[in-house]
Amino acid sequence: MTRTDPATATTTAAATRAEYCVIACAEAWRGDGEILASPMGTIPSVAARLAKLTFSPDLLLTDGEALLIGDIPAIGSVSAVTEGWLPYRRHLTMVMGGRRHVMMGASQIDRFGNQNISCIGDWARPERQLLGVRGAPVNTLNNPVSYWIPRHSTRVFVEKVDMISGVGYDSAAAAGPSATRFHDLRRVVSDLGVFDFGAPDHAMRLVSLHPGVTLDQVREATAFALAVPDDVPHTREPTAEELRLIRDVVDPRGLRDREVRT
Numbered sequence: 399m400t401r402t403d404p405a406t407a408t409t410t411a412a413a414t415r416a417e418y419c420v421i422a423c424a425e426a427w428r429g430d431g432e433i434l435a436s437p438m439g440t441i442p443s444v445a446a447r448l449a450k451l452t453f454s455p456d457l458l459l460t461d462g463e464a465l466l467i468g469d470i471p472a473i474g475s476v477s478a479v480t481e482g483w484l485p486y487r488r489h490l491t492m493v494m495g496g497r498r499h500v501m502m503g504a505s506q507i508d509r510f511g512n513q514n515i516s517c518i519g520d521w522a523r524p525e526r527q528l529l530g531v532r533g534a535p536v537n538t539l540n541n542p543v544s545y546w547i548p549r550h551s552t553r554v555f556v557e558k559v560d561m562i563s564g565v566g567y568d569s570a571a572a573a574g575p576s577a578t579r580f581h582d583l584r585r586v587v588s589d590l591g592v593f594d595f596g597a598p599d600h601a602m603r604l605v606s607l608h609p610g611v612t613l614d615q616v617r618e619a620t621a622f623a624l625a626v627p628d629d630v631p632h633t634r635e636p637t638a639e640e641l642r643l644i645r646d647v648v649d650p651r652g653l654r655d656r657e658v659r660t
Contacts, residue, residue: 416657419589425592427449433498436460437546439548446459447459460484495540500542507555511564511595513564544583567583590611592604592605593605602624
């Protein structure tokens with residue numbers, strides 16, 4: 399299936415599910431201004447680069463280690479332009495000051511945005527050991543956080559996480575003003591749709607479905623009741639220029655399709 403863009407008179411292959419996920423993740427950084435984007439995963443990394451190349455040109459990106467980069471290399475390629483030095487202590491300063499928007503993964507996430515990347519099962523005798531909490535508590539209490547989940551299922555979208563790594567809205571409220579002051583969970587993007595925490599009690603709410611996905615599919619893959627608006631839109635379609643940037647500039651090797659397949 400192809401489509402023709404009247405503005406450019408070029409025919410472009412229809413967007414894949416992975417490319418809709420890239421667009422949805424990129425939108426998380428829209429309007430952020432001069433802030434450090436910290437994407438974790440292939441789709442978020444493609445998305446952050448796309449956002450900087452289009453509607454969020456002031457975003458700061460790193461090489462994944464200790465340098466701010468001044469160009470937009472393809473995924474897996476080395477940057478040719480160094481814009482600044484960002485050692486760990488300076489990175490932490492940006493985190494603590496709210497000058498970063500990180501997109502993390504989640505082995506489990508619940509209706510209020512509590513995230514688990516530490517262990518599955520009872521803490522005293524877990525069934526499986528995962529990454530550990532890492533920087534998730536500090537991230538969620540000090541700078542904007544979004545989540546990318548490439549396999550939407552009831553194993554991930556759970557009623558209650560086995561351990562809290564990233565702090566959700568109910569946990570922050572229980573901890574008091576010191577936890578809620580800068581707590582800001584922006585959105586959750588999965589291979590099925592886009593979600594936020596805009597329900598009155600800060601419960602997870604469906605924002606959009608990716609094309610080809612039904613509401614029943616999302617409900618069946620979620621272990622808790624989602625807040626659902628009366629009219630659920632589809633995730634916006636990428637423009638012809640965005641598709642060109644994704645396919646030819648940012649991810650010419652098609653690594654995005656290894657993370658999301660349809």
